[in-house]
Amino acid sequence: MANKKNIVQYHNVKTKDLGIAIFAVILLYVIVCLFISSKNESITGYQVKIGTLSENRQYSAIALRDEHEVMSDYSGYVNYFIREGERSAYSNLVYCIDETGKISDLIGKSPVEDNSLSKAELKSLKQDIMLFSKTFDEKTFADAKAFSNKTENNLSQIENRRIIEDVTKITADHSNDMINFCRAKAAGITLFYHDGFESLKASDLTPDSFKKDKYVRTDILNDDLVETGSFVYKYVNNENWSLVILATPEEAKRVKDMDYVEVKFLKTLTTSWGKVTVVQDTDEYSIIELSFTNSMVAFCKDRFVDIELMVEEDNGLKIPNSSIAEKPFFLIDKEYVTKGGNSSNLSVLRKEQSENGEVVKNVEISVYKEDDDVYYVDTNSLSTGNILIKPNAPVDGDESNMFIVGKQGTLTGVYNINKGYADFNRIEILYSNDEYTIIEPNISYGLRAYDYIALDASIVSDKDFVY
Template structure:
């Protein structure tokens, strides 16, 4: 007996230890399940829009030409850069002796301060630069520098008009020659040598060269035939933008319904609407924007970066991952009827045959997701293929077919703490997000929806 007792193994397990081990195993199992489970996320519906646009840099085509000096001499201008001149209006004078040039230098040296108006113009140009500058448009800094230099030169030229009578008295009319404009138009004092560029001449090389505008004004003596200003006739101009084959096809298709488009100029964020046409030339694809205004705004630019808005859709923004499809029945709208105590048409009459062989109606409830002039999209526990529904007077019946089963798009709304299917009417989709209509959807701004719809089921309690 003693030997048998000696061979026995006695295991003593404390009850507290056992409970602790059970709790540890449970927690580990829960953690492993949680780690392997898709995480539930909730998204708050926001208002937004999707803009479908094409961006590009185009070349400006205008009616313009360079005007050359009629004879040797120093050139001094009567008008400012960008000014409109009339036919036979005086644009500049040629100082044949150089005496007037020396006189204007002395006057300028005495003028060592700027007027308030001069300062305001400089500040305005710097403000435009600050608002329009981005790292993608660094060239704007050079354009602004040129604008300010032109403004300062304009003040020098303005002194000629102020002291004209004094100059005539001091040096006589024979000391200079006034040059007039042959027709009405705009005057610019910068040139890039592309004044004669025509649409048919535009090629890929046009956009690679990007010749910069240089100032034609100088205090040095000019020879006859030297360009002294650029003349721009009329208000009509065009911007020819390379858009690639895809952009060309999209714009071409859009032009079938709408030949005008919204254009935003990236230089100054100015937006307008204009007509356009598509062109295929030398194997390249272009859109040509036509304008009859704003020519002075971009008078000294040859290249302009623009954004073309093909469409802009406003609505409610939701993640594409929140979308879920639901199978419903599409039935003729007239078969929806009122319930006994309801003002809403949310009931169906199911036609059945009783034991006596009589056709009787049994009313059942339905969830109506949407209706139009002809159909209602519903679900009901009693609807399936072969079921007959009837109008209340039994005059019309309808047999449910397999083809009546369709899918509608929606999301799971969790405003009440559990997942409820809510219909959405998607009007635009762009990558990870989409825009749904505010009028055709059953969700509203700030509603809470399931971000990842595949992680829940309809009716599931969320919190």
């Protein structure tokens, strides 16, 4: 009993003090982190995924055709007997030149004749339609276009014959009036305007050619006065034509390697495939020709044709434009780079001064890109003015075995934040629009699908921690 009275109980004071101290340290750490994060802009992450960009660009293209100008052999007032954009057969009446200016008055005063088809003409037309209907095959739909052209031409010939008959009757009593009837010298689509583009090729065009405010077009109308040797009409005798667009180098990159591209005509909302030819390709602009063998007639009256290129979607890693940054790197010749000691990392031999004189130190480097002759090395690995020695070369060797660090190159990339801090990864851009960029997947020292990157590169520096 006496022994029990001598036992002294101690309170666990040290354990309580230790717990309070640990709690205080944790609390202080949290406060410091909150303070730092309040002073710095928050780095928002973005997960990289495989995606596409589908952006069809619109252009105001210049239409080039095989246009043949016809000059007037007479002076006087012109009157056309065919509608603009219609096909005229060889020797069809196209226009007349009235040297006195009276024919319009005579036509206006003459009684209106019946313009309906005769029984014989109607019978012939019906027979042609019935024959075509019986032989039509959906697999040869082009025959429908040929039949349509043939029918239009037949009706045009009938109309021309009547016009000639009417004018002949009207002018029968005016034989002294100088009226010259002019016929088509070749078959083709007839047009009554000229603008100086008739003989141009795609290679003749410049960026100024696409400026509509500088474009001058002259339309010749009925009763206009023309001089001998001046333009009176032109014709296009085939369906081969082209549309020429002015594009940025980035836009041209999407189509320059394509043989054909689908083109949507905004005027008719129809599409056709154009053969792609890059006519001019500079650092500032590209001129691209799209060649066609159909649809010319629908746009024969237009020099400028609004189109949309239906380019296939680009596929790759999709990132927001705000995440893209540029960073400088040292350019180090490959012959000065070696494997680092027992490590598989790359390193260089740097010449340094010590108490015992000059020595060579093995320095590991961070490489972000490899070209044929150089590595792009992180500027944190080395400093400007560092002297590098070739492997196996003596420290005090000649300058041919030395490389002075200084030359730099710039890489485009993003900040990878997978590890909790910002690490620059280079990218190779395939295509961009106003919001997103598609980049090449699986490049060396680059991004991978499902990596996390900084959404806004402008607020990030290399090695910044992500809070």
